[in-house]
Amino acid sequence: xxxxxxxxxxxxxxxxxxxxxxxxxxxxxxxxxxxxxxxxxxxxxxxxxxxxxxxxxxxxxxxxxxxxxxxxxxxxxxxxxxxxxxxxxxxxxxxxxxxxxxxxxxxxxxxxxxxxxxxxxxxxxxxxxxxxxxxxxxxxxxxxxxxxxxxxxxxxxxxxxxxxxxxxxxxxxxxxxxxxxxxxxxxxxxxxxxxxxxxxxxxxxxxxxxxxxxxxxxxxxx
Amino acid sequence: xxxxxxxxxxxxxxxxxxxxxxxxxxxxxxxxxxxxxxxxxxxxxxxxxxxxxxxxxxxxxxxxxxxxxxxxxxxxxxxxxxxxxxxxxxxxxxxxxxxxxxxxxxxxxxxxxxxxxxxxxxxxxxxxxxxxxxxxxxxxxxxxxxxxxxxxxxxxxxxxxxxxxxxxxxxxxxxxxxxxxxxxxxxxxxx
Ligand SMILES: Cc1cc2nc3c(=O)[nH]c(=O)nc-3n(C[C@H](O)[C@H](O)[C@H](O)COP(=O)(O)O)c2cc1C
Numbered sequence: 001x002x003x004x005x006x007x008x009x010x011x012x013x014x015x016x017x018x019x020x021x022x023x024x025x026x027x028x029x030x031x032x033x034x035x036x037x038x039x040x041x042x043x044x045x046x047x048x049x050x051x052x053x054x055x056x057x058x059x060x061x062x063x064x065x066x067x068x069x070x071x072x073x074x075x076x077x078x079x080x081x082x083x084x085x086x087x088x089x090x091x092x093x094x095x096x097x098x099x100x101x102x103x104x105x106x107x108x109x110x111x112x113x114x115x116x117x118x119x120x121x122x123x124x125x126x127x128x129x130x131x132x133x134x135x136x137x138x139x140x141x142x143x144x145x146x147x148x149x150x151x152x153x154x155x156x157x158x159x160x161x162x163x164x165x166x167x168x169x170x171x172x173x174x175x176x177x178x179x180x181x182x183x184x185x186x187x188x189x190x191x192x193x194x195x196x197x198x199x200x201x202x203x204x205x206x207x208x209x210x211x212x213x214x215x216x217x218x219x220x221x222x
Numbered sequence: 223x224x225x226x227x228x229x230x231x232x233x234x235x236x237x238x239x240x241x242x243x244x245x246x247x248x249x250x251x252x253x254x255x256x257x258x259x260x261x262x263x264x265x266x267x268x269x270x271x272x273x274x275x276x277x278x279x280x281x282x283x284x285x286x287x288x289x290x291x292x293x294x295x296x297x298x299x300x301x302x303x304x305x306x307x308x309x310x311x312x313x314x315x316x317x318x319x320x321x322x323x324x325x326x327x328x329x330x331x332x333x334x335x336x337x338x339x340x341x342x343x344x345x346x347x348x349x350x351x352x353x354x355x356x357x358x359x360x361x362x363x364x365x366x367x368x369x370x371x372x373x374x375x376x377x378x379x380x381x382x383x384x385x386x387x388x389x390x391x392x393x394x395x396x397x398x399x400x401x402x403x404x405x406x407x408x409x410x411x412x413x
Contacts, residue, residue, distance in 0.1 A: 011271060012268060012269065012270045012271040013271050017271075043268060070271065072269065072318075072322050073318075073321050073322060073324065073325075073375060073378060074371055074374035074375055074378060075312045075313065075318065075321075075371055076312070076318075077268065077269065077271075077318075077322060078268050078269070078315050078318040078319035078321075078322050079268045079315070081309060081310075081312065081313070081314070081315040081318050082315035084309075084310060085232070085309060085314070085315055088310075110332075110338065110339040110340070111339055112338050112339060115338065115374070118311075118312075118367060118370050118371050118374055119312075121311055121363075121367045121370070122310045122311045122312045122367060122371075123310075125310040125311045125363060125364060125367065126310040129310065193334075193339060196332075196339070197332035197333070197334070197339055200330075200332050201330075201331050201332055204276060204277060204330035204331060207273075207276075207277040208276075208277040208278075208280070210277075211277055211278045213277070213278065213279070213280055216280050217276070217277070217280050217329070217330070218280070218329060218344065219280050219281050220281065220344060220345060221281040221282055221294075222294050222297045222298060222345070
């Protein structure tokens, strides 16, 4: 039984992020079985001393920590790395007698979920250095398709993410390994890669048009 | 020939600082114009993930701080040195804060490269990357992850030449500098 879960959201887009959509859904599934949870947004924590203290206290108290973040240049966003450095440097919770579990969810903009693998390896090493029990890394590609929308708002479109996270939640509750099937659902593509690129390119142009800079989108300033 | 050195150390450390100075000297002796930046002394906000630098103000971050200046320098360099403690297999938070801010220097448009989706480049000139990561003790898992990260970055940043060298304090310094010199020669050929 997971009594206390801590959700760490590592996106600057905070509540409106795809990271939050994925993390919130997973937490809600755990809460159905009586887990209590706490949620912190890393970008609001790392530069404030009293908030860092609170983060460390929450870590000491948790049975499960879920870190959900966007892939930034093949790795984790800088403030998330900063938080990891702070957590590692603070040893108090390493004395915690109870087993503490850790799982990471990385979502990226490119359609290939496998591009998250390096960032998830970094999470695994962090987990080991902090003495947590590594429950695995979940890779989600094409995060732009979720775009911060709560998964249950579009249950049809997001059905694979929902199924995948249901399996993840079950495995965490049963204290089992995350099954391969869960990873397969999470990395399933909504559309073929070539179509994703086509739609994406169209979308960048129309966004630039909205701001009146369509002609300047490729400008060189230096 | 311009070299931009991004020093992502979190604090002063005389052993590491000595290696850094030797790298600077080596580059100078090869005729590089040096721009050495101790990142922890800069004011660089975290990327806000807004994509304004692609669709609202193309090519420039909306945050007017030192991060903008570093992005500009990245575009104007032939070689960028990522100098960092290997942090869980990746970059330190100090180095990563400027790496995240490089987004304005590429285009939003997707293309396929080495079988994967990546972005088109905004600028013709792109710097080679030599990443130098240090550890207290040798650690294969961290070293491999670091190399993988640098390889992936080179695809996203379009580096003509890239390599990652790792060293630990228990390692022979001359071995490290031999590797550095070999890579530097490859970089020079491409400039
Ligand atoms: C600075 C920056 C760097 C990024 N680097 C990558 C990358 O290397 N690979 C990738 O697939 N997506 C990259 N992305 C895209 C994000 O991972 C993607 O938009 C993600 O869905 C955002 O999730 P969020 O809503 O949780 O913040 C990057 C985005 C930003 C702002």
